[in-house]
Amino acid sequence: MAKDAGMKRNQLNTLPDIRSHALIVSGIRRCGKSTLLYQLLREPYPQAVYVNFDDPRLYDFEINDFVKLDVLIKESGSTVLMFDEIQLIKGSERYVRQKLDENFQVFVTGSNASLLSRELGSSLTGRHITKELFPFSYHEYCRFHDLVARTETTVLYLKDGGFPEYQKQKNPEILTSLLDDILVRDIAVRYNIRDIKTLQRLTLFLLANVGNRVTGNKLKKTFGIASTTTILEYFSHLENSYLLSFIPMFDYSLKKQNNNPKKVYAIDTGLVEINTPNYTKDTGRKFENLVFLALRQRSKEIFYFSGKGECDFLVMDKGVISGAVQVCLELNSENLQRELSGLYEAMQTFKLLYGVIVTLSQTDSSTQNGMTITVMPFHQFVGDTVFQ
Numbered sequence: 001m002a003k004d005a006g007m008k009r010n011q012l013n014t015l016p017d018i019r020s021h022a023l024i025v026s027g028i029r030r031c032g033k034s035t036l037l038y039q040l041l042r043e044p045y046p047q048a049v050y051v052n053f054d055d056p057r058l059y060d061f062e063i064n065d066f067v068k069l070d071v072l073i074k075e076s077g078s079t080v081l082m083f084d085e086i087q088l089i090k091g092s093e094r095y096v097r098q099k100l101d102e103n104f105q106v107f108v109t110g111s112n113a114s115l116l117s118r119e120l121g122s123s124l125t126g127r128h129i130t131k132e133l134f135p136f137s138y139h140e141y142c143r144f145h146d147l148v149a150r151t152e153t154t155v156l157y158l159k160d161g162g163f164p165e166y167q168k169q170k171n172p173e174i175l176t177s178l179l180d181d182i183l184v185r186d187i188a189v190r191y192n193i194r195d196i197k198t199l200q201r202l203t204l205f206l207l208a209n210v211g212n213r214v215t216g217n218k219l220k221k222t223f224g225i226a227s228t229t230t231i232l233e234y235f236s237h238l239e240n241s242y243l244l245s246f247i248p249m250f251d252y253s254l255k256k257q258n259n260n261p262k263k264v265y266a267i268d269t270g271l272v273e274i275n276t277p278n279y280t281k282d283t284g285r286k287f288e289n290l291v292f293l294a295l296r297q298r299s300k301e302i303f304y305f306s307g308k309g310e311c312d313f314l315v316m317d318k319g320v321i322s323g324a325v326q327v328c329l330e331l332n333s334e335n336l337q338r339e340l341s342g343l344y345e346a347m348q349t350f351k352l353l354y355g356v357i358v359t360l361s362q363t364d365s366s367t368q369n370g371m372t373i374t375v376m377p378f379h380q381f382v383g384d385t386v387f388q
Contacts, residue, residue, distance in 0.1 A: 022124055291313070
């Protein structure tokens with residue numbers, strides 16, 4: 001094909017080949033979903049029919065137009081279909097189900113987690129597998145730029161983030177326009193939000209406060225929004241678009257989890273770097289965001305711990321807390337005891353024998369009451385298998 005198929009993504013190696021199920025690949029805009037389909041078109045499905053429903057030429061596409069698409073599919077003779085952003089077409093989930101029933105192999109991508117799970121998921125119950133695609137991971141970033149995993153590379157990745165197109169050109173407008181597209185096209189238009197300015201202000205505030213706790217009630221007052229419910233709806237839209245994540249404080253009570261403040265993290269630290277003022281940038285919080293993203297690519301169930309002390313991340317596996325991770329850009333005499341005690345408390349609470357403090361460059365270890373904490377730099381942590 002004429003289009004550059006780009007660097008082969010790590011996720012391409014894990015896509016299942018199950019012909020009786022639709023494969024749904026979800027993720028934020030411009031993280032590489034379309035490129036992933038182009039890679040599949042190159043190998044192993046060069047004869048597949050590919051349709052991008054986010055193409056401006058298809059903005060007027062309606063459910064009845066699928067009849068015309070059927071004609072083109074029949075003429076192609078292909079049994080493999082690739083639909084980019086098909087959830088933009090109302091009622092498309094019934095069409096996807098129809099094609100599966102007709103024994104087509106179907107690949108679907110989309111940038112809205114809620115629509116994909118609610119509409120496609122409900123229509124394809126038992127007939128779909130969902131995979132998430134993220135911007136470049138740290139190791140993909142190193143591979144793309146031909147860099148060695150080390151502290152200096154972590155600093156570069158912290159600043160650049162992992163959006164593929166931005167890696168090629170390093171043009172800040174790529175990430176500013178991406179943010180605008182998400183807020184206007186994916187959220188404001190889709191959910192009929194008229195006060196786009198307030199949505200934009202709220203989003204920029206959240207991007208500038210990654211790693212901090214936020215509550216709907218406080219933000220309601222800050223932005224002059226009448227209802228906490230409206231703030232929480234904005235949170236939901238921002239999370240479903242994959243732009244932001246809001247992780248709860250762990251509690252066995254779901255009600256308390258919902259009522260306690262959430263910690264906010266962004267999908268990409270480069271997006272934070274470009275879209276927030278210099279005076280708001282906290283390198284330590286951005287570094288914490290980087291560790292969150294590494295964990296998020298391994299697990300959806302992530303919490304923070306708050307007791308007498310604090311632990312930045314708890315990772316749950318099959319309903320059980322399986323990992324505790326503390327993040328500190330640089331350990332020193334002023335913060336060492338605080339970081340250790342918060343992590344030990346979390347480990348003791350959940351009966352964990354092993355914990356990690358992720359730093360920029362330091363390596364060390366500590367043992368207390370049969371529990372071991374390993375201090376390791378980020379580039380080593382992302383290659384560790386403990387939380388995979």
